[in-house]
Every structure is written in C-alpha cells, then in structure tokens.
Amino acid sequence: MYKHLYSKFLQGHEGKLHLAAHSHHFWPDVSLTGHMRYWEVASTLSDHKWDEILGAELLKGQNHIAEILKLSNPKQIAFAPNTHELLTRLLSCFLEQKKLKVLTTKSEFHSFSRQINRLKEFPEVEVVELDNELENFPEILLQNITDDLDLIFISQVFFNSGRILPSALINQIIQKKNLSTIFVLDGYHGFCAVPTDLSAFEKDIFYLAGGYKYAQAGEGMCFMSIPENCQLRPVYTGWFASFTTLSSSTKEVQYAEDGFRFWGATQDLSALFRFNAVWDEFKKLGLTVDTIHTYVQSLQKEFIKIVPAAQCDLERQGHFLFMEFASVDETKKAYEDLLKAGIITDYRGRRLRFGFGMYQDEQDLKRFKIVNF
Numbered sequence: 571m572y573k574h575l576y577s578k579f580l581q582g583h584e585g586k587l588h589l590a591a592h593s594h595h596f597w598p599d600v601s602l603t604g605h606m607r608y609w610e611v612a613s614t615l616s617d618h619k620w621d622e623i624l625g626a627e628l629l630k631g632q633n634h635i636a637e638i639l640k641l642s643n644p645k646q647i648a649f650a651p652n653t654h655e656l657l658t659r660l661l662s663c664f665l666e667q668k669k670l671k672v673l674t675t676k677s678e679f680h681s682f683s684r685q686i687n688r689l690k691e692f693p694e695v696e697v698v699e700l701d702n703e704l705e706n707f708p709e710i711l712l713q714n715i716t717d718d719l720d721l722i723f724i725s726q727v728f729f730n731s732g733r734i735l736p737s738a739l740i741n742q743i744i745q746k747k748n749l750s751t752i753f754v755l756d757g758y759h760g761f762c763a764v765p766t767d768l769s770a771f772e773k774d775i776f777y778l779a780g781g782y783k784y785a786q787a788g789e790g791m792c793f794m795s796i797p798e799n800c801q802l803r804p805v806y807t808g809w810f811a812s813f814t815t816l817s818s819s820t821k822e823v824q825y826a827e828d829g830f831r832f833w834g835a836t837q838d839l840s841a842l843f844r845f846n847a848v849w850d851e852f853k854k855l856g857l858t859v860d861t862i863h864t865y866v867q868s869l870q871k872e873f874i875k876i877v878p879a880a881q882c883d884l885e886r887q888g889h890f891l892f893m894e895f896a897s898v899d900e901t902k903k904a905y906e907d908l909l910k911a912g913i914i915t916d917y918r919g920r921r922l923r924f925g926f927g928m929y930q931d932e933q934d935l936k937r938f939k940i941v942n943f
C-alpha cells in the first residue's frame with residue numbers, strides 16, 4: 571500500500587525482509603530530494619547558506635515537529651547532531667551545584683546509562699534507577715519523586731520492551747515534582763510512531779527525540795523542546811546559543827531567549843532537509859502519525875498470529891514487538907538464523923525485537939512462517 575514510497579531502500583534490500591524499522595528506519599525516496607537540496611543550497615549560497623538553513627528550513631522543521639507533537643511554540647525546539655549532546659548540555663546546567671540527584675529507570679538508552687554510570691562514580695552524584703517492568707512501577711516512581719531531585723529522565727516508549735509510558739503517569743509526575751526538578755521525556759521511540767499530544771505538558775517537560783527511527787530522516791537531526799521562559803544556562807555551550815546576543819559586551823555569557831539557548835555550534839543539518847522533504851510529502855499525501863500508527867498496528871496484529879510469543883497489549887505498545895528467549899546465546903542464535911534467512915531483526919539482551927513500518931505489508935510477514943520458534 572505504501573511500499574512505492576520506499577522503492578530505493580527496498581531495491582537496496584532486495585530479497586530481504588527488514589523488520590528493524592525501530593532501529594534504523596528505511597528512508598522514503600523523497601528524502602533524496604531533501605538531501606540534494608542541501609547540496610544545492612551549499613553550492614549556490616556558500617557562507618550565506620546559513621541564512622537559508624537556520625531561517626526558512628529550520629522553521630519548517632520546527633513547524634513539522636510542533637504539529638506532530640502539538641506544541642504551541644516551534645521556536646522552543648533546539649537541534650543537535652544526536653540526543654547525547656542535548657542530554658550532556660542539560661547535565662552541564664548542574665555543574666555549578668554541589669550535588670546531583672537523578673531519578674530514572676533501568677531501561678534508558680545506552681548513551682544515557684553509560685553517561686550516568688560514569689557520573690555516578692563521583693560521590694556528589696546520586697542516581698535512583700527503578701525497574702520499570704515491575705507491576706507497581708507507577709507507584710514506586712511516584713514515591714521516589716522527592717523535593718531534592720534535580721533530574722527525572724524517563725522514556726516515552728522503552729527501548730527494550732516497546733511499552734508506552736501512560737500520559738496519566740506523565741501528568742502525575744509533573745504534579746508531584748518540584749518546579750525546579752528538570753523532567754526529560756526521551757521520546758526517541760515514540761516520535762512519529764505513537765500519536766503524541768504534548769500540549770498539556772509542554773511547560774513542564776524537556777522532550778527529546780531524533781531523526782533516524784520513525785521520523786525516517788536518518789542520523790544527524792536530534793531535537794529537544796524546551797519549556798518557554800526557561801532560564802537555564804548550559805555550561806556546555808556553543809556560539810549558536812547566542813545568535814541574538816553576539817555583539818553584547820556584558821561579561822556574563824548571554825543566551826537566546828528561545829530554544830536556541832540549547833544549541834551547540836556548527837553542524838551538518840542535511841538530515842533536517844531530509845526530514846522536511848519526507849514530512850512535506852506525507853502531508854501532501856494526507857499521511858499522519860495516526861495513519862502510520864494504525865497501519866503498523868494492523869501489521870503487528872498479523873505478526874502476532876504468526877508469532878504468538880510476541881503477543882502483548884497493542885494499545886500500550888510502540889512500533890516494535892519482542893520475543894524473550896531463555897538466554898542471550900539463544901536470542902543471538904535466533905537473530906543469526908533469521909539473518910541467514912534474509913530476515914533482519916535485532917536484539918537487546920534476551921529480547922529479539924521486530925520493528926514495523928510502512929515499507930512492509932502482510933504478505934511480507936508470511937516469510938516468518940518458515941521460522942520454528
């Protein structure tokens with residue numbers, strides 16, 4: 571139904587079934603037009619290309635993101651090459667403090683857990699890491715929201731299970747936390763996959779996501795929405811954070827009043843052009859995150875009929891399913907056997923993950939019948 575939109579990546583994977591749309595999503599053909607436009611802008615405008623990139627193109631990207639997430643002020647969205655950079659910039663806001671206390675879960679992305687584990691080696695840093703898979707996780711989470719917390723960092727959709735953090739719980743976290751506690755919602759597995767309405771939360775959360783998964787734009791474009799009137803002054807800062815204050819002669823380092831205060835420095839924004847080309851095209855075709863989600867859920871329902879072990883509550887699930895094996899070795903073997911059969915998946919620990927997208931159809935899933943799990 572939608573496969574024609576991905577003809578180039580499908581050609582590039584002829585004979586294979588890419589069931590890892592949750593990992594690196596295929597790029598629609600039209601992304602190439604966006605990519606080429608970046609080159610054209612560079613070749614015709616050279617140094618002045620930044621007026622175009624950080625002008626009309628940036629605003630277009632911010633508008634797409636704001637529309638997808640129902641954010642009221644697109645200018646509060648800051649960009650960086652990866653989410654790790656944005657996370658580090660946020661963490662740098664705490665450098666002036668004597669201590670740092672973080673509340674998080676055991677299921678956050680690798681760069682986060684690695685970074686926070688390294689920081690934990692300092693006696694001033696305390697990290698409370700909760701098991702998000704416990705039945706009573708919501709209660710435990712709320713109990714752990716204390717006044718001395720500096721940062722809460724939680725995924726919107728967990729990378730190892732695909733489970734969605736319910737909006738009601740996000741709301742409860744906001745109600746319970748201190749105003750000064752920074753709440754980051756890591757939306758990388760939710761953005762452009764799960765219909766998301768941040769309008770009620772935008773003043774209270776930092777939403778983090780990026781381009782190479784369901785946004786279908788490839789690597790190089792991550793973003794964070796910053797609450798309006800945020801006065802944080804990241805210590806890790808680059809010259810893009812103060813365009814509006816470049817000529818200021820005050821001693822204190824100045825920051826932009828909008829999302830630019832969280833930018834770094836010169837970066838390759840070709841992924842922004844790809845992202846805009848893709849979501850311009852989807853808009854023209856009437857394809858929204860809701861449409862994509864409904865389609866993906868229909869594939870997931872079919873897949874569960876073929877692989878019952880991947881069964882779960884689809885209403886609480888992002889765009890991948892998983893199947894758990896008894897050991898990591900068994901999981902790895904299943905992954906490798908599938909790969910030999912031309913079926914591309916991936917795994918995290920004992921969980922084999924299957925990710926769905928518009929470049930697959932029901933017929934493709936029948937290939938799974940050959941597998942005897």
Ligand SMILES: Cc1ncc(COP(=O)(O)O)c(C=O)c1O
Nearest residue numbers: 652653654679681729756758759
């Ligand atoms: C939940 C989550 N957040 C963020 C990222 C991306 O991290 P980075 O942009 O720092 O490479 C990933 C990548 O898989 C992820 O799963």
